[in-house]
Structure formats: C-alpha cells, structure tokens
Amino acid sequence: MQDKILLIEDDPSISEMVTNFLSKEGFCVIHSSDGKEAMDLFEQQTFDLVILDLMLPKQSGIDCLKEIRNQSLVPVLIISAKDSDVDKAIGLGFGADDYLTKPFSMIELLARVKASIRRATEYSGHKEKSQRQMLHIHKLTIDIDNFHISKKGITIKLTNKEWEILKLFIQHPTKVFTKEQIYRLVWKEEYYGDENVINVHMSRLREKIEDDPANPQYIETLWGIGYRLGELNSK
Template sequence: MQKHILLVEDDEAIREMVDNYLTMEGFQVTTATNGEEALQNCLQNIFDLVILDIMIPKLNGLEVLKIIREQAALPIIIMSAKDSDVDKALGLGLGADDYIAKPFSMLEFSARVKAVIRRATKYSSQAEQKQEVLEIDNLKIDIVNFSITKSGQDIKLTSKEFSILKLFVTNRHRVFTKEQIYQTIWKDAYYGDENIINVHIRRLREKIEDDPSHPHYIKTLWGIGYKFEG
C-alpha cells in the first residue's frame, strides 16, 4: 500500500524538490506551508509520516510537533537548518523520530524516510500482534477474530461496526474526523454525507455503551469528529 507523507516546508524550492523526489520514490505526498495548514491536514487525512521543518510561519515546527504528539503516534522527522545539539535534543525530546539538518542529500533523506516508516510499521505490527485481545473496562475485544464481549456476553457487530471499533481501540485517545473514518473503513472518497457515519456510530454506541446518550467510550468532539476513551 502506498505510504502517505505530510511535508511541511515553507521554502518553495525545498518543498518542490522533496515532494518531487518522494513522489518519484513511490510515496503519496501532501504539502503544507505553515503550522496551521499542517494541523488542518492532520485532521483531514491519515498519514504514515510527517516531515516537519522547524522554522515555519504561524505555528513553528516544534509547536506543531507537540500538538500532533498529543493526538497521535505517527512518526515525525524534523527538518531544519538549525543544526545544533540543543535543537536536536529539543526536537527529539518532544517526540520526533529523527532529525535531518539542511542542506542534505536526497539519497540520505530518502533513506532516513524509509527507515523511519519501516521501524514504525514493524513496531505497529508487533504491537497489534501482542494485543490481539484488548480488555477495556467490561469490554473484551478480539481484534483478530472479530469478536467482542461485554461483561461476558457476546455482542454482535456488523463488519463495518467492528472495523470502526477496531480503528478506535487501536488508536485510543486519537481524534478521527468523519472523513478519516469514512476513507479508512469504506476505502472511498468522502463527499460530506455524514448520515452513514452517524448511523454506524449510533448503532455501535447502542451495543457497547451502558448509556448511549451519555457515552463513556466513544466521545464526540463537536465540529471535529470522534475519539475512543477508556
């Protein structure tokens, strides 16, 4: 499956060079030129990697890194001309997976990108294998065999309902927009029809929540989307 990368860089020449090279290497690339645009993209899409320049307008790269890290565990490479031990320590301390200083060779850059994605993919796969059965409060979810019990009682979910639940429980506390849910579960472009998402979320809540009108697990973030707590 083609890996999707968010490239955040305000220098047009560098942005185009990196975009073209990564596209040639077989990656899907979305670009942003400032911190606010980067965060908006993270709400609207699911990425396999973020390449983040530090010195960008509106919100600098370290602020963006911190906000992304609060919402998701996707790998991030810091890219900056500020090549000092302090900057490296700060960037990596906030949760960056790697740091590359400008100027850089595209050969080295591509190798770093592939290495970070490879490590993240391997870790994610191992983590999922280790957690084939998740126990969250009174829910027991077997994400491999597509089964779920609540207080020992079997719960019947449709394949789409279980896929949504699996997306949530394997990314707990991460916020998903309706567009992200639709694109991930239905594998199709989202044209703003919220009804199908609303119906599936409502049915899922009716089956797993003690009080669906006051959900404990699937929380609504009005105007943004949903996240799973517990």
C-alpha cells in the same frame, strides 16, 4: 497502497524538490507551507510519516510537533537549518523520531524516510499478534506483543524509539549497552558520536517510567560505560 507523507516546509524550492523526489519513489506526498494549515491537514487525514521544518509561519514546528504528539505516535522527521545541540534536544525532546540538517541529500532523506516508516510498520504489526507476552517489572506492566506499557494501571505512551530502547533492555536484562550499541540496535544506522540523540531519548523514557528520573531505578547508568536494566527489575 502508497505510504502517505505530510511534508511541512515553507521553502518552495526545498518542498518542490522533496515532493518530486519522494513521489517518484512511490510515496504520496501532501505538502503544507505553514504550521496552522499543516495541523488542519493532520486532523483531517491519516499519514504514515511527517517531515517537519522547525521554522514555519503561523505556527512553529515545535508547536506542531507538540500537537502531533498529543494525539499520535506517527513518526516525525525534523528537517531544519538549525544545527546546534540545543535545537536537536528541543526537537527530539518533544518526541521527534529523527533529525536531518539542511542542506541534505535526497538519498539520505530517502533512507531516513524508509527507515522511519519501516520501524513504525513493524511497531504496529506486532499489535496483531494473538499471543501476548506480559511482563511485570516492579510497578510496570509490559505487554511485549501489543506494545503496551502501564504503571500502576495507568497507560504510558511511548514513542517508537522509546519503546525499542526499553525493549532492548528487557530482552537483555543482564547486559550493559554502550551508547554506540544502543544507537546501532535501535536506529539501525552507523553511530557517529552524536551522544545528544541517545541522551534526549533516554531522558524522556526515564521521565515516563521512573518514580524519580534523577535517580533512575529501571534503567541504570554506568558512568563512562553505558546503561543496563536496574537490579530492581532483574529479580
């Protein structure tokens, strides 16, 4: 079965180039040139990946991303001509999984697309395991095999990468991870010093699991070194 991609891009030349290239690579690409139409398509169909431009007519890319995240954990790859740390923080802060700056190569796009879909497939595939490994960490209850986490009985929705970051610490409770190590292990790509990606994902994860994100207890920061599972959780 073909993986289905929703491409939301208003530039005709880019959308045609991306659609033709990914179609030749075996993907089914559904294209929309404005945010409102794209959200209608998203409501009507199931997609394995969304490629999203930030600058769109009728409904902005950020508003589309918010709407997608309110109902789905489908991986979202942002493509945009905007290249400031602020724009990356906004995009990734609202739950995007990856970010590509225009202009980009088709080879790089293909690698990001395959990596995002592969991670999402592995994420959902684990849910089918019959054996469940339950962990109770202070107020958190974590079902490792079924990718489910709750706090005091209330389900917490994590994106794929937020879950992978948390799982990394849970599986190595005494290890300190640098940002470079986290990026390579979770993103499975070379790290080029873009700390903002790690910072934004860590901030969002803490907002969801910590009682006080400004004073994190589950994932501690060792300034100048990296992060580790808090002592509260390793007992």
